[in-house]
Amino acid sequence: METSLEEQFQQKIDQEHKIEPKDWMPDKYRQTLIRQISQHAHSEVVGMLPEGNWITRAPSLRRKAILLAKIQDEAGHGLYLYSAAETLGISRDEMYHQLHSGKAKYSSIFNYPTLTWADMGAIGWLVDGAAIMNQVPLCRTSFGPYARAMVRVCKEESFHQRQGFESLWVLSKGTDEQKRMCQDAIDRWWWPCLMMFGPPDDESTNTIQSMQWKIKRFSNDALRQKFVDMIAEQIKILGMKLPDPDLKWNEEKKHYDYGKINWDEFWQVLKGNGPCNKERLDARRKAWDEGAWVREAASAYAEKKHTNQLNNSNKVYENVH
Amino acid sequence: MITTKDIDNPLIKFVLHLGDNALIMGHRNSEWCGHGPILEQDIALTNIALDQVGQARNFYQYAAELISETNGEQLTEDSLAYLRDSWDFKNCLLAELPNGDWAQTILKQFIVSAYQYHLYQALANNQNEQLAAIASKSLKELNYHLRWSSDWVLRLGDGTTESKKRMEDAIAILWSYTNEWIDFADYEMIILGDSHHSIQQDWKAKIKSVFDEAGLMIPVDGWMQKGGKVGNHTEHLGYILTDMQFLQRAYPNAEW
Ligand SMILES: [Fe+2]
Ligand SMILES: [Fe+2]
Numbered sequence: 001m002e003t004s005l006e007e008q009f010q011q012k013i014d015q016e017h018k019i020e021p022k023d024w025m026p027d028k029y030r031q032t033l034i035r036q037i038s039q040h041a042h043s044e045v046v047g048m049l050p051e052g053n054w055i056t057r058a059p060s061l062r063r064k065a066i067l068l069a070k071i072q073d074e075a076g077h078g079l080y081l082y083s084a085a086e087t088l089g090i091s092r093d094e095m096y097h098q099l100h101s102g103k104a105k106y107s108s109i110f111n112y113p114t115l116t117w118a119d120m121g122a123i124g125w126l127v128d129g130a131a132i133m134n135q136v137p138l139c140r141t142s143f144g145p146y147a148r149a150m151v152r153v154c155k156e157e158s159f160h161q162r163q164g165f166e167s168l169w170v171l172s173k174g175t176d177e178q179k180r181m182c183q184d185a186i187d188r189w190w191w192p193c194l195m196m197f198g199p200p201d202d203e204s205t206n207t208i209q210s211m212q213w214k215i216k217r218f219s220n221d222a223l224r225q226k227f228v229d230m231i232a233e234q235i236k237i238l239g240m241k242l243p244d245p246d247l248k249w250n251e252e253k254k255h256y257d258y259g260k261i262n263w264d265e266f267w268q269v270l271k272g273n274g275p276c277n278k279e280r281l282d283a284r285r286k287a288w289d290e291g292a293w294v295r296e297a298a299s300a301y302a303e304k305k306h307t308n309q310l311n312n313s314n315k316v317y318e319n320v321h
Numbered sequence: 322m323i324t325t326k327d328i329d330n331p332l333i334k335f336v337l338h339l340g341d342n343a344l345i346m347g348h349r350n351s352e353w354c355g356h357g358p359i360l361e362q363d364i365a366l367t368n369i370a371l372d373q374v375g376q377a378r379n380f381y382q383y384a385a386e387l388i389s390e391t392n393g394e395q396l397t398e399d400s401l402a403y404l405r406d407s408w409d410f411k412n413c414l415l416a417e418l419p420n421g422d423w424a425q426t427i428l429k430q431f432i433v434s435a436y437q438y439h440l441y442q443a444l445a446n447n448q449n450e451q452l453a454a455i456a457s458k459s460l461k462e463l464n465y466h467l468r469w470s471s472d473w474v475l476r477l478g479d480g481t482t483e484s485k486k487r488m489e490d491a492i493a494i495l496w497s498y499t500n501e502w503i504d505f506a507d508y509e510m511i512i513l514g515d516s517h518h519s520i521q522q523d524w525k526a527k528i529k530s531v532f533d534e535a536g537l538m539i540p541v542d543g544w545m546q547k548g549g550k551v552g553n554h555t556e557h558l559g560y561i562l563t564d565m566q567f568l569q570r571a572y573p574n575a576e577w
């Protein structure tokens with residue numbers, strides 16, 4: 001009996017072959033990827049805002065340059081990811097529209113405020129650190145353009161994580177006020193970072209199908225555990241504490257146990273009730289609306305240039321014949 | 322708090338002036354990061370801001386070296402950026418003006434890039450080796466800044482009716498702040514010598530040729546603002562410094 005397109009597709013995935021944009025794919029696979037990749041792209045771009053908040057106030061010229069370069073990298077990640085999503089047949093403008101209308105989501109972590117300079121370090125170390133946990137497996141995800149984009153992204157993310165850690169390390173060795181700043185940032189960012197891995201496995205709706213399609217390779221809880229294990233060790237070097245009285249090494253499981261995550265907060269922020277949801281979306285909409293005339297001018301100019309070129313080549317053509 | 326106000330050495334004044342121009346331009350451009358009209362252009366302008374902060378660091382490091390040779394004071398790039406008050410800053414006024422819309426930002430960047438491009442070209446041949454080295458390194462960056470900003474002047478001037486109108490408005494708002502770049506202070510004349518003539522001419526010619534191609538008019542001669550080069554600034558600089566220097570002021574003597 002002949003195998004169906006759907007079966008051939010699954011076989012390809014089972015044999016670890018990449019799916020490319022021109023290949024046949026189930027509509028649901030396409031839609032899942034568009035949702036996931038665009039959400040990831042939006043996260044990179046919205047994620048520029050909380051850190052952008054401290055560029056003009058960076059405490060040294062070296063830190064200012066590092067922060068600017070980091071945020072610029074995130075914009076670049078947004079670009080690679082929008083391009084990867086475009087290969088699935090959606091335009092960048094449409095994705096922006098979905099973001100601005102609230103239809104598309106971005107990572108909720110960026111709905112938290114950056115209140116002190118230490119937040120720049122905490123974001124690099126914890127937020128980029130959690131992103132890496134999520135993203136390293138995505139370098140082997142089944143959709144070719146997404147996997148290739150993630151390879152470039154992950155290289156830079158691990159650099160960001162090291163920079164973030166180094167920045168906190170300096171604070172942890174600094175004045176009493178700097179130490180307090182460092183601990184305060186860790187206290188505020190720790191739990192929201194654990195939420196970055198998504199709801200617990202038994203409540204996660206997309207996991208099973210995504211695992212079968214190898215869009216996802218590890219469950220939310222497995223990745224969260226890996227992250228806790230990594231940070232629980234690294235924080236010892238900083239001489240700081242994670243804000244969780246239940247955090248403890250479990251010799252039997254060979255993992256750290258950790259306390260209960262406040263999932264109510266997670267769902268509230270996702271619904272739009274986080275401390276900065278409105279500011280973040282307003283900032284993106286404002287940039288888009290105020291940039292409309294700029295984009296129009298750029299395309300009008302490109303159009304004119306194109307027409308001129310055609311006219312010129314016609315002239316050449318006429319001269320020859 | 323430190324001050325460089327009493328320093329009379331023209332080379333030090335000149336190097337601080339170059340550093341201040343680069344830093345304040347970079348500061349304003351960095352305000353666009355995350356808010357640009359097109360993601361690619363957000364990246365491009367952030368890139369320029371990064372170059373400018375980098376140039377500021379080079380100039381400040383050199384200035385700190387010169388100051389310590391002169392009076393033994395131990396300064397750093399950061400003390401020069403973060404611990405001086407506005408009267409010590411020698412940047413041109415245009416650099417500190419608010420960004421306005423994309424047209425004003427583009428015009429500002431174009432005027433400054435056209436100037437810095439020709440200035441650094443002249444400085445690359447200066448007998449002061451350190452100055453020449455920083456200038457030739459920066460010149461590669463200026464190639465890009467000038468191309469990018471010229472391209473945008475063309476796009477906006479020759480784009481839509483609205484973009485042309487916005488460019489014209491930008492020119493009306495900013496024009497009186499353009500001449501300060503080539504209205505050389507004594508300390509500039511001493512370092513630049515005869516090369517100041519060609520910088521003036523090349524800067525004017527570049528602006529004219531790009532404006533001509535973009536269909537934009539150069540305003541008739543009128544009153545020109547100045548004062549930045551000797552520390553008389555607009556009200557805007559104080560707010561830039563308030564923002565920029567906050568952590569260094571609130572937590573003195575901390576390492577970051
Ligand atoms: Fe990123
Ligand atoms: Fe990411």
Ligand SMILES: [Fe+2]
Nearest residue numbers: 074128157160
């Ligand atoms: Fe990152």
